[in-house]
Amino acid sequence: MGKALDGVRILDFTHVQSGPTCTQLLAWFGADVIKVERAGAGDITREQLRDVPGADSLYFTMLNHNKRSVTIDTKNPEGKLVLEALIQKCDVLVENFAPGALDRMGFTWERIQELNPRMIVASVKGFGPGPYEDCKVYENVAQCVGGAASTTGFDDGPPVVTGAQIGDSGTGLHLALGIVTALYQRTMTGRGQKVLAAMQDGVLNLCRVKLRDQQRLERTGVMKEYPQYPNGTFGEAVPRAGNASGGGQPGWILKCKGWEHDPNAYIYFITQAPVWVKICNVIGREEWATHPDYATPDARLPRLKEIFAEVERWTMTKTKFEAMEILNEHDIPCGPILSMKEIADDESLRKTGTIVEVEHPVRGKYLTVGNPIKLSDSPTEVTRSPLLGEHTDEVMAELGYSREQIDALRTAGAI
Numbered sequence: 001m002g003k004a005l006d007g008v009r010i011l012d013f014t015h016v017q018s019g020p021t022c023t024q025l026l027a028w029f030g031a032d033v034i035k036v037e038r039a040g041a042g043d044i045t046r047e048q049l050r051d052v053p054g055a056d057s058l059y060f061t062m063l064n065h066n067k068r069s070v071t072i073d074t075k076n077p078e079g080k081l082v083l084e085a086l087i088q089k090c091d092v093l094v095e096n097f098a099p100g101a102l103d104r105m106g107f108t109w110e111r112i113q114e115l116n117p118r119m120i121v122a123s124v125k126g127f128g129p130g131p132y133e134d135c136k137v138y139e140n141v142a143q144c145v146g147g148a149a150s151t152t153g154f155d156d157g158p159p160v161v162t163g164a165q166i167g168d169s170g171t172g173l174h175l176a177l178g179i180v181t182a183l184y185q186r187t188m189t190g191r192g193q194k195v196l197a198a199m200q201d202g203v204l205n206l207c208r209v210k211l212r213d214q215q216r217l218e219r220t221g222v223m224k225e226y227p228q229y230p231n232g233t234f235g236e237a238v239p240r241a242g243n244a245s246g247g248g249q250p251g252w253i254l255k256c257k258g259w260e261h262d263p264n265a266y267i268y269f270i271t272q273a274p275v276w277v278k279i280c281n282v283i284g285r286e287e288w289a290t291h292p293d294y295a296t297p298d299a300r301l302p303r304l305k306e307i308f309a310e311v312e313r314w315t316m317t318k319t320k321f322e323a324m325e326i327l328n329e330h331d332i333p334c335g336p337i338l339s340m341k342e343i344a345d346d347e348s349l350r351k352t353g354t355i356v357e358v359e360h361p362v363r364g365k366y367l368t369v370g371n372p373i374k375l376s377d378s379p380t381e382v383t384r385s386p387l388l389g390e391h392t393d394e395v396m397a398e399l400g401y402s403r404e405q406i407d408a409l410r411t412a413g414a415i
């Protein structure tokens with residue numbers, strides 16, 4: 001069976017996490033992704049957080065599946081010529097260097113256009129144009145400047161970053177959409193274009209509901225679904241909402257049986273309005289179904305703390321999985337807090353290819369997250385990440401270099 005992006009060639013000039021996330025997705029959709037790395041060293045993550053001596057780290061292997069690796073010294077004049085040949089052959093150049101690095105290498109947008117006017121040049125940067133555009137940015141910086149940290153955590157504590165890599169992987173995902181959109185537009189215009197996904201913008205896009213709340217706060221001075229209501233105070237900016245749910249269906253994380261020794265014996269519980277009567281019945285507070293202080297969503301808002309405490313008295317008598325089973329029977333939305341260990345062992349995630357076991361020639365078997373986006377006509381087979389420079393000769397030959405030329409370039413240190 002063919003793949004959605006069969007025939008698309010990507011010059012993958014990415015490193016660390018944000019860019020590689022993007023090109024890995026494109027590879028899973030069938031693009032030929034040629035990762036250009038610095039000879040001898042490669043993507044810095046190959047050796048970061050290493051758990052098997054001498055083997056590429058999980059950090060690298062889990063972000064670079066289905067790619068080919070070539071090593072080119074792009075600061076060497078002859079290496080530059082090899083890169084030029086690649087630019088002429090590829091459809092998209094993806095990079096996430098620090099601002100200005102590609103220009104300093106001599107590959108400005110104008111130069112790339114001269115070499116290949118159909119080339120799409122896609123970049124992740126920390127910030128878009130403005131006062132901070134020259135700054136280097138990593139994940140947690142993006143979470144802080146994109147509004148996630150100021151709105152995450154509890155009201156009486158400091159800002160908190162989330163474990164989900166919304167700055168890096170989130171922005172890579174945004175960039176991938178920009179690239180396929182530009183490829184689509186190119187089918188009509190014949191021209192390439194620049195695609196920029198700034199990490200601050202990507203995080204802010206994922207924090208859209210918090211900018212919504214900022215405006216609600218300014219208008220009304222209070223947000224009734226936040227835990228600060230009715231007893232706490234609201235300031236000028238959206239406060240941290242703890243575990244409250246973002247929308248109009250109040251939720252909270254509640255203890256389950258075993259919470260004293262298991263840090264993940266908890267469940268997320270949502271008091272969805274349409275199933276309120278069922279909730280009352282399940283927790284044994286049938287009278288709340290009709291009591292004027294509890295029967296309507298508005299009446300419940302100032303009493304959420306008390307209500308969740310009562311629901312928790314019930315959830316503490318069940319394991320998180322027992323609670324989920326019972327609640328699901330009644331259509332009550334909830335979610336057990338799954339540990340990474342439980343997720344790694346989850347049979348259904350393995351069946352769908354979301355968790356995949358991959359064989360690597362140096363490190364052996366490891367688990368990875370497969371393609372989370374499933375296309376019925378373009379299935380994903382996850383293959384291992386490339387060794388450093390594993391495909392240099394193969395790609396050079398495809399570019400038309402002879403055996404002798406390849407050897408000479410290697411001797412010159414260009415590849």
Ligand code: COA
Nearest residue numbers: 016017018037038072073074075096097098101126136137
């Ligand atoms: N041959 C020769 N030189 C190469 C090369 C190659 N194949 N590949 C990269 N280089 C050079 C670059 O030209 C650059 O040189 P310069 O500084 O002389 O211009 C240098 O390697 C390092 O690139 P840089 O991106 O500055 O790496 P860094 O380790 O200093 O910074 C980041 C890392 C992530 C902070 C930075 O790349 C960045 O801000 N990227 C954009 C935002 C981003 O993606 N952040 C999230 C990362 S998960």
